[in-house]
Amino acid sequence: MLNSLFRGRHKYATLKPRDADAQREVPGGLWTKCDECGQIIYNKELKKNLMVCPRCGYYFRVSAWERISQLIDEGTFQQLEDNVVFQNPLGFPGYEERIERARQDSGIESAVISGMGLLDSHPVVIVCMDFAFIGATMGSMEGEKIALAVEAALESRRPLIVVATSGGARMHEGILALMQMAKTSAALSRFHDEGLLYITVLTSPTYGGVSASFGWLGDIIIAEPKAAIGFAGKRTIEQTGERLPEGFQTAEFMLQHGLIDLIVERKALRQTLSDLLDLHGVERVSASHEVHAGAGADGTGTDVAVLGGSADGQ
Ligand SMILES: [Zn+2]
Secondary structure, eight states: OHHHHBOSOOEEOOOOHHHHHTTOOSOSSSEEEOTTTOOEEEHHHHHHTTTBOTTTOOBOOOOHHHHHHHHSOTTOOEEEEOOBOOOOTTOOTTHHHHHHHHHHHHSSSSSEEEEEEEETTEEEEEEEEOTTTGGGOBOHHHHHHHHHHHHHHHHHTOOEEEEEEESOBOGGGHHHHHHHHHHHHHHHHHHHHTTOOEEEEEEEEEOHHHHTTGGGGOSEEEEOTTOBBOSSOHHHHHTTTOOOOTTTTBHHHHHHTTSOSEEOOHHHHHHHHHHHHHHTTOOOOOHHHHHHHHHHTTSSSOSOOOOOSOTTOO
């Protein structure tokens, strides 16, 4: 049964128009109201400001595609294809419908987008999670895509960057969702043994099986300011009678207690990642080199597509 969940090997995919549609970060309309200060913000301004409120500095959630456009050099991103298909292994009632609805609402096929590209001219493999897809919960599809991205980074000897967000393991898959923790951790252990660089960026919120596996396994663990990060949520823990300290499960608290390495503002994230890659001796290449490298990687040289024009969908 499990074998049928993950058919075939990964190769490069042609991006479908549906993916391009998914790059729209701001849902319908021209304006967005800030959740924190109530300011009405022109969507174009919000996007230009990397989805941070220009008035109060509130961090809006960033979709996976938007994050890729913020971090990866224009025109160099190539999505990894994986032939991972959705199944409902436990026959959980309504799960198929839930996935279908999530796909329609978010415009993406699972909570994970993974691919190769250049970050300030450094070749990387990048994985971005999208909270709009069932709270970026981790099911078999997500775990498999992440494990395959680790393998792609291993084969290409590239650093791996994971921008995580998640509500935890997806309950519809029970133990199979939890098994993704072991699978991704085992893949990362091999990656680590090869001495390759793995950086995680924990964004708000990152919880459950994701923080407790690949989220916290980074060689360097970065978080966005004020990000809510943890394993079980505060309310769940307090049900056990435990009293929790002020600021518990914030990025700042984690930094103070040595669980993360850096808090980096969104506007400085790309440059910080670039500096870290430089520091670890990752050499820069030209964009044409990157596109060529991608085209040859699956042996066919034809099954590759690059986001045309601007990676932010304009
Ligand atoms: Zn605001």
